[in-house]
Amino acid sequence: MTQLSFIRLIAARFTPSHFAVPFPPLDSPQWHPPLRAFAIGMGAVRSTILSLVLFVTYVGIGALAHDTHFSLAWAMMGTLLVWAGPAQIILISTLASGASIVQSAIAVTVSAIRLFPMVVAVLPMMRAPETKRRQLVLVAHFTAVTLWVECYRFLPHVPRDKRIAFVHGLGCGLVLIGLVATVIGYELAANLTQTFGSAILLLTPLSFLFSTARNSKELADVLALGLGLAFYPLASLLNSGLDILVSGVAAGTIAFAVHKWREGP
Amino acid sequence: MSGTMSEFFGDWHALLVLLLAGVIPNQIWRMLGLWLGGGLDEGSDLLMWVKAVATAILAGVIAQILVQPPGALASVPGFLRYGALVVGFAAFMLTRRSIFAGVLCGEIFMLTGRWFLG
Numbered sequence: 001m002t003q004l005s006f007i008r009l010i011a012a013r014f015t016p017s018h019f020a021v022p023f024p025p026l027d028s029p030q031w032h033p034p035l036r037a038f039a040i041g042m043g044a045v046r047s048t049i050l051s052l053v054l055f056v057t058y059v060g061i062g063a064l065a066h067d068t069h070f071s072l073a074w075a076m077m078g079t080l081l082v083w084a085g086p087a088q089i090i091l092i093s094t095l096a097s098g099a100s101i102v103q104s105a106i107a108v109t110v111s112a113i114r115l116f117p118m119v120v121a122v123l124p125m126m127r128a129p130e131t132k133r134r135q136l137v138l139v140a141h142f143t144a145v146t147l148w149v150e151c152y153r154f155l156p157h158v159p160r161d162k163r164i165a166f167v168h169g170l171g172c173g174l175v176l177i178g179l180v181a182t183v184i185g186y187e188l189a190a191n192l193t194q195t196f197g198s199a200i201l202l203l204t205p206l207s208f209l210f211s212t213a214r215n216s217k218e219l220a221d222v223l224a225l226g227l228g229l230a231f232y233p234l235a236s237l238l239n240s241g242l243d244i245l246v247s248g249v250a251a252g253t254i255a256f257a258v259h260k261w262r263e264g265p
Numbered sequence: 266m267s268g269t270m271s272e273f274f275g276d277w278h279a280l281l282v283l284l285l286a287g288v289i290p291n292q293i294w295r296m297l298g299l300w301l302g303g304g305l306d307e308g309s310d311l312l313m314w315v316k317a318v319a320t321a322i323l324a325g326v327i328a329q330i331l332v333q334p335p336g337a338l339a340s341v342p343g344f345l346r347y348g349a350l351v352v353g354f355a356a357f358m359l360t361r362r363s364i365f366a367g368v369l370c371g372e373i374f375m376l377t378g379r380w381f382l383g
Contacts (some may be wrong), residue, residue, distance in 0.1 A: 067337060071272065083291070087291050088288065093335060109294075116300070117298070140298060198340055199375065210354075210357050214364060225320055236329070244326060247321075252320065
């Protein structure tokens with residue numbers, strides 16, 4: 001491949017036109033076979049830049065798990081069963097820094113609160129009057145920031161009665177990417193020089209910051225992100241074992257208060 | 266992949282910690298969303314506050330990794346770690362919010378700095 005055609009290929013992957021959704025039309029018979037919607041959902045992971053972000057994040061998590069002396073199976077089970085990057089990072093870094101199980105569990109529980117509004121927002125998009133709650137358990141499990149963002153983009157192009165199967169496919173595809181990346185990050189950290197090891201660990205803060213900043217559309221989100229970054233170093237001086245919780249609740253509450261104040265009575 | 270099966274699994278105690286401090290705290294919120302979600306307004310004040318706190322906690326995690334770096338990242342001097350975030354953020358804003366450009370420029374800054382320091 002010449003250099004020019006390589007640049008064109010890269011440019012095509014990261015420009016907005018690439019974000020077109022490559023699905024069959026809503027009324028197409030291609031949606032009918034039961035496994036077809038699942039397969040289309042699984043294939044949809046190829047048409048999102050967030051797959052790359054997810055991959056990079058989980059390479060970082062795998063590397064972090066290695067450097068803090070957790071086993072590979074532990075890291076993989078975390079990806080499969082927790083399925084929330086920030087929670088996994090908090091769990092690993094708090095346990096590694098000597099926090100007790102209870103302290104870690106509290107920090108993770110609080111960080112995971114944001115999954116609640118995500119699930120609440122995602123489910124109505126695929127719920128029909130006859131849908132049973134248990135049909136949505138797996139969808140709720142797959143719900144994390146990537147799936148949440150992609151549902152808004154993809155689901156309008158998916159027939160309503162095929163959406164659960166589609167999201168199951170999408171979720172499986174994303175988890176597969178996460179698992180492969182966890183293993184790659186773990187093995188890379190085990191075998192690379194310190195320079196490359198540090199580069200992989202730096203992926204996590206960078207990709208989290210930019211993907212969160214990209215999703216921050218309202219003032220409250222931007223403030224929560226900025227204040228949260230600024231408050232942590234201060235809270236860490238307390239050395240309470242719950243520093244993340246202290247800075248997060250303080251920064252988030254201020255951001256929310258400013259938002260309400262700007263909105264006016 | 267090298268090592269024996271016991272190396273792969275680690276000790277069962279760590280897996281129990283994963284379940285208690287990792288899996289359950291996350292699945293609780295997802296299942297609550299599934300059970301109670303029907304009657305909640307997405308724009309309500311409570312959910313707005315929850316989202317703001319969750320975002321700030323995530324920001325705290327980002328700061329924690331940079332301020333108290335784990336593993337190999339601890340070998341990178343502080344000004345290179347913070348500089349990578351600043352340079353990456355500048356690239357992110359200049360490229361109309363490209364996550365890819367931000368991550369790439371932050372990494373290049375850190376690696377170049379390390380190389381210069383030798």
